[in-house]
Amino acid sequence: YLFYRTLELIDLGGIVDIIDNYDRPGSASTDATYAEAGTYAYAFEDKAGKRIPKAGVKAEAGVGRARAEWSVFEAEAKGPNASAGVHADASGVGAMARAEIASASASAGPLGVKVGLGVDTGVDLSGGSAEVKVLGCGVSVGRKMGISLFGSELSFKLW
Template sequence: MLREPVSYFHFLLQLILALELSAFYNICSDAKSHACTRREGRSKLLVLKMSGNEAEAARLVGRGTCVNGSDDKRDKKQPARDFAVLSYAGTEKEDDDIKGKGVYAAGGLGYVRAEDGLVCFEAKGPSVGLGAGASDELGARLFAKAELASVSASVGAMKATLGLSADTGIGVGPSGVEAKFLGTGVSIGRELGFSVFGSGVTVKLW
């Protein structure tokens, strides 16, 4: 029963990788361009990273359910995270940044991430998650995640997402307030945004 969806997402991930390579080849008219060569090389490496990044995929999906803004410091310290995985599952036990602040469990089928400087592209298949957390710095958060599929692109502080989800929960803290019901909701504070059934736009103000 599981073989068919896994095969489908394997095909989908390979298609996304092929489209990404094609786009960069078309944009790069000068084959000797350092930036283009570096990016093409990283795109090709995604094919080699079809496994081994399951914990990272689960971390990115899961921590959003339990702690607001917890990924900011790690983003600044760590290199770009490019990967493609067919399936993943994880909890906060493998996430040192979350221990003591919250708990979560997350899993899904299909996740591609390509990051280069201020630009990041993501595509995800079905995923679920449940988490809760609280800290003096980040406030309190309780969220249940259920997503069918999504694609998103971010440039700097702005992120746009096209997808279908039924995420439900609330987060309150020094950085602002967020509330969602069945994928529809708003965030006000450090991050301004809205979503309708999983599709929406967010902007980080500071």
């Protein structure tokens, strides 16, 4: 735990995320409709996405979803959907509920962009950042700087 906490404190442009996912294999998927719910708990496994301790609960459902990921790159497009989740990891906790008409998002390392129409509501206090959203509008301050307006957002991890 101390090793990962130290990495988080000296994080340069999302290096903890890069360490956790640098070897993530490429994958792509599409769903006409989807409904998922579940829990997860991972810690100290030598596998992509499972090195940093984390646990959570999430439920989501929607119509139309396409997703692709490889290494530290991700892209996703969604039609009408709703989700709710709670998480805790080595760096903090959060809870968020979301309802969207549609969205498209992409991230590459520390930069993230999302264009959509939705109403996210919740709080996330993790990774050296605080994020607050009410009805799709909000801000992220700290290590992650971002602004959200009715479901669209722009964010950047500073260190």
